Amino acid sequence: MDLPGEIAAMRAGVGDPGALVGELRRTAVLVPTVGEDQLMSGVFGGVRWIFAFTDEGALGRFAVLRGGDPGRPWEYAAVLGARLLDAVVPAQEEPTGVAVDVADEDSSMLFPPVVGIVPDRVAVDAGEWGAA
Template identity: 70%
Template sequence: MLVPLAVPGDGSADSGGSHGGLMSAVQGGIRWLYAFTDEEALARFAEARGDAGREWTYLAILGARLVDAVVPMADGPAGVAVNVADPDGSMFFPPVAGIVPDAYAVDAVDVA
């Protein structure tokens, strides 16, 4: 996966970002980390944002590592939005059991 890094001041990540400075957005109380399957998908996202003219720095990371290691670092519930500029190819991995570690799933049931 290619995960773009947030540009300071562009509103794409919280200040103080416990999510490691990765580009994200918050919708419905969930932080969505942007991820792309290839540079072409990232370029379509940049174009859709009207930001294709700048250089995009990104982190290359395995999707499983993004979900298992990075999502738990976010402040609050977090999921992964893949190829969000592709109307027929977008995928969302919400913060639910079976997708993210159970300790970070919003639907996990505590059976103490």
């Protein structure tokens, strides 16, 4: 099953959390960029959330909600989910998770910085953030 399918199954209450995280890890998601090398993110609930999208349509809906011109393309990077979780998240200076397809109310999914999703050393429930 692809990432949108795993998200739909989880939202329907029949998904497997391990399969969902595994599918994110195997999927190249689209992450809008700010400047040359910075990935777009936002802060909510004390967590920095990196915005990631399963396709250009989902990214486009997000751009419009953020006040972007629907005819103007947004710059983005295609990033393997495993790289986001294993390299990008640990490099941040604060608890960081991944928010997938956040402009789509019925198909969005948050991957918080907890054990089983991000490396233990940066998980809020076990690592350096959890120890604070």
